[in-house]
Every structure is written in structure tokens, then in C-alpha cells.
Amino acid sequence: MVSIRRLLTIIGFIFLISILGLVAITSWYTVDESEQAVITTFGKVEEGITEPGLHFKWPWPIQSVKKLSKETFSLQFGYKEKDGKVESFPKETKMITGDENIVLADMVVQWKITNPAKYLFNAENPKEILRDATSASLRSIIGSTKIDNALTSGKVEIEAQVQELLSSLMKKYDIGISIIAVKLQDVDLPNEEVRKAFTNVTDAREMMNTKINEANKYRNKRTKEAEGERDAIISKAEGDRASRIEQAKGEVALFNSLYNEYKNSKEITEKRLILETIDSVLPNAQIYIMKDDGNTMKYFPVQPMQQVLPNDQQSQQKADQSSENTQKRGENNGQE
Structure with a gap:
């Protein structure tokens, strides 16, 4: 009996020690x-x-x-790298672009656990949810992007759009994950035949752009030349207009001066204008000044007298006659 009690005491002591140790x-x-x-x-x-x-x-x-852990995790979508070897998953990365072409796109998503309670208890498998959301986001953005942008200069924009969409999905699912960065690893065509065809299309497009640029250059050159010719014609026309205006002003001034002389001595001016008109209309006619008073007719030959005059006087007379002719024409224009 004693031995049993002692055994129970030992067992109880051991149990108490265990409880205290666990606590x-x-x-x-x-x-x-x-x-x-x-x-x-x-x-x-x-x-x-x-x-x-x-x-x-x-x-x-x-x-x-x-x-x-607080560390930044990396989700490798479309491939898996282990021990320096890369394994690709084409079925996972094959998707259709906005212009109905097929491309292979893989990427890396960097993420962190920012709310451990939600990460542990709001979802059974948050990593799988993140992978599915990454696939949906990437396919959505690639599906609205043309193949040229996806293969060349549009990768940065695609990354930004995928990160924005993926972050909004993580916020909506509320699983305690925050997206740090998204990086496209590679965007390529599915096989060599398609790559060759795409290269040919790209070369043809570059040739087209080159020809368009050359045509625009030639057009600009011809446009500049035409504008220069136009400006030259306009400038010449402006000069002719100014010359015509000044000439008209001179003729008006000449007419006014002739008109003033006409008002002072009308008969002399009229005879003078008649003689100048005859001289201009019939330049080779023999002009005589005649007087008939009922007796013997008297006349005065003008041209022989001009030949008798010295050369200087003849030159002066011609100049005076030319000036008078000009005055006469101005007066006739004014009378008309």
C-alpha cells in the first residue's frame, strides 16, 4: 500500500515538474x-x-x-530557377496580344508579408492566390497591348500596369501581401518561323518609315523653295506697285503744273498742245507756221531752222520738246 502511494506521489511530482517545465x-x-x-x-x-x-x-x-519572415520574396512566373538551371513552362507563359498575336511572357514578382494575421488566417494558400492573380494581371495587360510594344519599347509600361493591377487585386483579396516590384524577364515569339516572319514585317515597316521620312524631307525642301519664289514675286510686285504709285504722283504733279500754265495763257497752251500732238502722231511731217492775212502768204519752216541750230541747242530743243510732249499727254489724260 505504501509503495503504491509512493508511486502515485512520484508520478504526481513528475507531472507537476512537466507542467511547470511546459509553462x-x-x-x-x-x-x-x-x-x-x-x-x-x-x-x-x-x-x-x-x-x-x-x-x-x-x-x-x-x-x-x-x-x-519580413524578407522580400520572389515569385517566378513562367519559369523556375534552381541550382543555376532554368526550367521554362511555355503553357503558363503563352498568351495573346491585343492584335491577336501569340507571345511568351514570363516575369518576377517581388512581394512582402505586411499583415501576418491576414496572411495566416484570411486565406488557406495565399501564395497560390498570388500566382493566380499574377497570371490574370499579366494576361489582361498583354491582351490589351500590341505585339510591337510588347516586344520592344512597351515593356516598362506593361510592368507598371501589371504592378498596379496586381496590387489592386491583393488589396481586394485582403490576404496581407504587398507588391514591391514587377519585372518582365522575357517576351518572345513562340517559334523560329514566327520570329522570322515578325522580323520581315519589322524590316518592311522600317523601310516604309524611311521612305516616308525621305518624302517628307523632299516635300519640305520643295515647299521652302516655292515659298522663296512666292516671296520674291510678292517683293517684286510690291516694288512695281511703289514705282507705279510714284510715277502716277509725278504725272499728277506734271498735269497740275500744266493746268496752272493753261489757266494763265489758254490760247498759247492750246496751240502748243496741238503742235506737240501733231509732232507725236506724225513725227516725220514737215511743220510750217503760216500766216494768211489776205495778201502774200507767209510761212515759217520749223525743221530747217532746227538743222541750222548748233548741236547743243538742238539737244536742248529736243529735251524741251520731250518734256512738253510729256506734259501734253498728262493734260490729255486729265481731260479724259
Whole structure:
């Protein structure tokens, strides 16, 4: 009987030691600088621990702690790299562009756990949700992008659009994940035949652009030449107009001066105009000044007298006659 009691005492003591050891072991925990922790009380989330160091809690099974990493994770979509070897998954990366061409696109998504409680309890498999959301986002953006942009200069824009769409999906799913960056690794055509055909199309397009640029250059050159000729014609016309205006002003001034002389001596001016008109209309006619008073007719030959005059006087007479002819024409124009 004593032996049984003693045995029970020993068993109870061992059990008590075990309980105390379990309490001592499960009442404290440490969090590294690269970790974050979540405390649960009977399965209910209490708080998140992000400060590194030694922390205390109620012993198990009252409270328990789950630790998660703070590091940035990388999701490799379309391929898998392990031990320096890359394995591709064409079925995963094959997608259709906005202009109905097939391309292979793979990418890397960098993400972090920013809310460990939601990451642990809001979804059964948050990594699988992230992969599916990445596939949906990339296919959506590629499906609205032309193949030229996807293969050449549009990759940066595609990355930005995928990151924006993927971040909005993570926020909507509320699984405690934040997207840090999205990087397209490669966008390529599915086979060599398609690559060759695309290269030919690209070369033809470049040739077309070259010809268009040359045509625009020639057009601009001819346009500049035509504009120069136009400006020269306009400038000449402006000069002719100014010359005509000045000439008209001179003729008006000449007419006014002739008109003033006409008002002072009408008969002399009339005879003078008649003689100048005859001289201009019949330049080779013999002009005589005649007087008939009923007796012997008298006349005065003008041309022989001009021949008798010295050369200087003849030149002066011709100049005077030319001036008078001009005055006469101005007066006739004014009378008309």
C-alpha cells in the first residue's frame, strides 16, 4: 500500500515538474530582426509583434505564437530557377496580344508579408492566390497591348500596369501581401518561323518609315523653295506697285503744273498742245507756221531752222520738246 502511494506521489511530482517545465518553456519567445510574430489566444488573433527581442505570453495552450519572415520574396512566373538551371513552362507563359498575336511572357514578382494575421488566417494558400492573380494581371495587360510594344519599347509600361493591377487585386483579396516590384524577364515569339516572319514585317515597316521620312524631307525642301519664289514675286510686285504709285504722283504733279500754265495763257497752251500732238502722231511731217492775212502768204519752216541750230541747242530743243510732249499727254489724260 505504501509503495503504491509512493508511486502515485512520484508520478504526481513528475507531472507537476512537466507542467511547470511546459509553462516555463512556452511562456516566453524571441523574435529576430528579420521576423514578425502573431499571438493567438485560444485560436483568436490578439496582436502582431514586429519588435525584435524577448517577449512573454500566456503558456500553451492558452496562447501560441506564429512567426513569419519580413524578407522580400520572389515569385517566378513562367519559369523556375534552381541550382543555376532554368526550367521554362511555355503553357503558363503563352498568351495573346491585343492584335491577336501569340507571345511568351514570363516575369518576377517581388512581394512582402505586411499583415501576418491576414496572411495566416484570411486565406488557406495565399501564395497560390498570388500566382493566380499574377497570371490574370499579366494576361489582361498583354491582351490589351500590341505585339510591337510588347516586344520592344512597351515593356516598362506593361510592368507598371501589371504592378498596379496586381496590387489592386491583393488589396481586394485582403490576404496581407504587398507588391514591391514587377519585372518582365522575357517576351518572345513562340517559334523560329514566327520570329522570322515578325522580323520581315519589322524590316518592311522600317523601310516604309524611311521612305516616308525621305518624302517628307523632299516635300519640305520643295515647299521652302516655292515659298522663296512666292516671296520674291510678292517683293517684286510690291516694288512695281511703289514705282507705279510714284510715277502716277509725278504725272499728277506734271498735269497740275500744266493746268496752272493753261489757266494763265489758254490760247498759247492750246496751240502748243496741238503742235506737240501733231509732232507725236506724225513725227516725220514737215511743220510750217503760216500766216494768211489776205495778201502774200507767209510761212515759217520749223525743221530747217532746227538743222541750222548748233548741236547743243538742238539737244536742248529736243529735251524741251520731250518734256512738253510729256506734259501734253498728262493734260490729255486729265481731260479724259
